[in-house]
Every structure is written in C-alpha cells, then in structure tokens.
Amino acid sequence: MTRGEHPQRLPAAGGGMVVLIVANNRHLTRIWSRHLQRQGNTVVVVHSQADATDFMRVHDVDVIVLDLNLEKGSALAIADYASYRRPSARIVFVSNSTFFSDGSIFNHIPNAAAMVPEQSPPNDLAAIVEYHGRAS
Numbered sequence: 001m002t003r004g005e006h007p008q009r010l011p012a013a014g015g016g017m018v019v020l021i022v023a024n025n026r027h028l029t030r031i032w033s034r035h036l037q038r039q040g041n042t043v044v045v046v047h048s049q050a051d052a053t054d055f056m057r058v059h060d061v062d063v064i065v066l067d068l069n070l071e072k073g074s075a076l077a078i079a080d081y082a083s084y085r086r087p088s089a090r091i092v093f094v095s096n097s098t099f100f101s102d103g104s105i106f107n108h109i110p111n112a113a114a115m116v117p118e119q120s121p122p123n124d125l126a127a128i129v130e131y132h133g134r135a136s
Helices: 026-038 049-058 075-085 122-135
Strands: 018-022 042-046 063-067 090-095 112-117
Touching (some): 018 026, 018 049, 026 042, 026 122, 042 049, 063 075, 090 122
Parallel strands (some): 018 042, 018 063, 063 090, 090 112
16 A cells, blocks of 8 residues: 555445454364354454555454464564554454463553453354454
C-alpha cells in the first residue's frame, strides 16, 4: 500500500468481523476457522509472519488469533506491526507453553486482549474472539 491509500475492508458475512488467524497447526486453524465463520465472521488463515504482515498492510482486521510459538517468523513482531498498522485490532494469543502465563504479555503488547491455551475448546476461543472483537 502506498501513501494515501486506504486499507481495504473485506466483506464480513452478516455484519461479522474480519479475523486473521496466524498459527502453525493447520488442523487447529481449520477447526478455529469453521467455528468463527459460523458466527458470521470472515476468516483469513496464514502460517507465517510475512503473510500476516502482507495481509495487514492491505486489509483491515478486527481480531488476530496469534500463535505465540510461530515457526515461520515472530509472533511478537506481528503483534508489534499490528499495534502500529492496525491499532484497533485486538490480539488473542494462543500458546502451548507456559511462557507469558504470568500475564506479562499485556505489559508488552498494547492491543493484547487475551491469552489462551492452544488446547482450549474451539467454542471458547470463538466466544473470546467475539467478545474482544465487539469491544474494539
């Protein structure tokens, strides 16, 4: 996007939100995506830092579901980029580790909204995304 261009808004079904999922586990991202789409959201799934930042460069995003243990790039770099480029986007971090379980992620990432275990039931994750997305 060049200077003066405005980000594009993807059409969200039924007045839903645009949710960007950035995670390693393709099986889980399919499950999460289906649950979020059932709520009327438009969901985009990517698996790398480069793809996430490329998407946010052009498109508005309401919520980012972000795997803290991203293999292709840095989740914290994506969060930092989002806080600059998409400051209204809420970030729901998922992780299969206890790193940041003390809540310190909220001190480092201004638009961090939640931190949930990767093993959380998909309905719970969808409810958290819905709650924080509507609050933004």
